[in-house]
Amino acid sequence: MKRACVIGWPIEHSRSPLIHGYWLKKYGIEGSYSKQAVRPENLAEFVRSLAESGFSGCNVTVPHKEAAFALADVREASATAVGAANTLWLEGGKVHAANTDTYGFMTHLGHEARQWQRGTRPVAILGAGGAARAIIYGFLEAGVSDVRIFNRSIGRAADLACHFGARVTAYPWAEFATQSSDANVVVNTTTRGMKGLDDIDLDLSALKSDCVIADIVYVPLETGLLRSARERSLKTVDGLGMLLHQAVPGFEKWFGVKPEVTPELRALLEADVNGAA
Ligand SMILES: NC(=O)c1ccc[n+]([C@@H]2O[C@H](COP(=O)([O-])OP(=O)(O)OC[C@H]3O[C@@H](n4cnc5c(N)ncnc54)[C@H](OP(=O)(O)O)[C@@H]3O)[C@@H](O)[C@H]2O)c1
Numbered sequence: 001m002k003r004a005c006v007i008g009w010p011i012e013h014s015r016s017p018l019i020h021g022y023w024l025k026k027y028g029i030e031g032s033y034s035k036q037a038v039r040p041e042n043l044a045e046f047v048r049s050l051a052e053s054g055f056s057g058c059n060v061t062v063p064h065k066e067a068a069f070a071l072a073d074v075r076e077a078s079a080t081a082v083g084a085a086n087t088l089w090l091e092g093g094k095v096h097a098a099n100t101d102t103y104g105f106m107t108h109l110g111h112e113a114r115q116w117q118r119g120t121r122p123v124a125i126l127g128a129g130g131a132a133r134a135i136i137y138g139f140l141e142a143g144v145s146d147v148r149i150f151n152r153s154i155g156r157a158a159d160l161a162c163h164f165g166a167r168v169t170a171y172p173w174a175e176f177a178t179q180s181s182d183a184n185v186v187v188n189t190t191t192r193g194m195k196g197l198d199d200i201d202l203d204l205s206a207l208k209s210d211c212v213i214a215d216i217v218y219v220p221l222e223t224g225l226l227r228s229a230r231e232r233s234l235k236t237v238d239g240l241g242m243l244l245h246q247a248v249p250g251f252e253k254w255f256g257v258k259p260e261v262t263p264e265l266r267a268l269l270e271a272d273v274n275g276a277a
Contacts, residue, residue, distance in 0.1 A: 002031040003054050004254040007038040007046060008061035015272060016059050019247045022268060023259040031255050038064065047071045050090055056254040057089030057096075059247075065099075065130065072097030081137040084130055086246070089253040096253075101134035104246025105216065106142065109185070112237045113212040116185050122146040124180040126200065127189035128156040128170075131216055135189055136164055148183075150176045152190075181206035188215040188225050195277055199224025204232055215239055220277040221270065240269055 006016040012035070020033035036058070038046045043064050048071075050057065060068040065084035069075065072085060073094035079085045085097035109116060123139050125132050128151035139147050147168045151157035157170035171179050180186060186207070192200045194217050202225070204213070213229035218239035226236045244261045252258045 002029070002056050002255055003034070004031070004056050004058055004250070005034045005036045006059040006061060007036045007043075007064060009037060009039055009063060011035045011037045011061070014059075014061060015243065015269060016061075016247060018268060018272060019244060019265065020251055022265050023251055023257075024255070026262075027255075027257050027259065029255050029257065040064070040067070043067050044071055047088065047095060050088070050095065051093075055090075057087070057250065059250055060086050060088060069097055069099075071095065078102050078134075078137070082130065082133045084133075087250040087253070089250070091253075098249060099134055100246040100249045101131060101242070102138040102141070103249060104242040104244070105135050105187075105214075106138040107245040107248075108241030109212070109214060109237055112241060113185075113214075113235050115210060115235070116212050118143045119184070120145050121182055121184035122148050122180065124176065124183040124186045125149045125189060126173075126176070126187065126202075127151055128153070128160045129189065132189040133160065133163075135187055135216070136160065136168060139185075140164060140167060148179055150180070177203040177206055181208070183207060183211055185212045185214060188217065188223070191217070193217045193223035193225055195219045202228075204228055204234070207232075207234065209233070210235075212237060216242055218243055219273050221273055240266065240273065244269065 006014045024031050069079050069085040074096045076098040079097045079099040082099040087098045087100050089096050123144050149157040149170045150173050154172050161168045161170040212235045214237035215223045215226050216239040217223050229236045
């Protein structure tokens with residue numbers, strides 16, 4: 001029987017078992033996917049003894065993503081670009097690491113908003129944390145030539161721009177309205193809009209009517225930003241699809257089947273999120 005898990009500290013909040021449990025059942029795979037609470041001081045030992053413990057690999061969540069990246073023997077480009085790993089698997093006796101947030105976000109965006117253009121129009125990213133890194137990498141890989149980061153702390157945005165090079169520029173948060181009027185996509189990667197936190201209150205009036213607004217926060221499913229965008233008849237993309245799609249590569253590595261993100265799986269997660277919102 002193949003086994004995988006998600007590790008974090010704490011780990012109770014993780015929805016990954018719901019996703020992987022659904023797929024294990026759907027594909028009739030004799031396997032398991034569990035939550036493992038791993039203290040930061042025990043992470044290295046846990047990763048080194050994955051095989052001994054009978055695991056094919058694991059997902060990695062807060063606060064272990066950077067440490068897991070550092071512990072891996074082989075790192076995919078996705079993990080190197082972000083400097084963090086959310087998926088580990090064993091291959092040829094080595095621990096491999098990937099960051100599947102990029103894949104999850106870009107796949108969902110492609111499904112929901114085919115009209116977004118991989119051209120010269122700018123993409124505006126709100127936030128400069130770990131998730132922003134993964135998403136900026138995705139846009140750059142897709143060929144976008146102008147990515148603009150807007151962050152509360154401009155220094156963090158500038159560091160990220162420096163990391164990614166000439167196609168990425170940092171701007172103060174207050175310049176969003178003036179510097180993103182021709183944006184093709186706007187993505188919120190900050191924690192704002194999450195249940196219990198203030199909504200993002202941005203002036204969207206200058207955006208073009210074909211601009212796509214994405215939010216990677218998924219509790220609630222419709223954040224204040226997405227509501228404002230919908231009220232202006234802009235195309236919106238929520239954060240739940242990213243969560244679902246980022247799980248696909250890990251499942252395939254551990255259990256040998258590329259799983260499908262079905263409407264039924266989405267409904268299962270929506271019910272769970274709505275219960276929490
Ligand atoms: N849908 C998915 O699958 C998925 C995947 C990954 C992450 N996420 C979500 O993405 C969000 C960010 O995750 P992360 O790992 O990137 O977090 P992070 O590394 O801690 O970054 C947090 C970002 O939010 C900004 N921020 C926090 N509070 C703010 C405030 N009051 N006003 C303005 N900006 C504020 C921070 O700005 P400063 O730099 O100024 O502090 C920073 O840019 C979380 O809500 C997480 O749940 C979703």
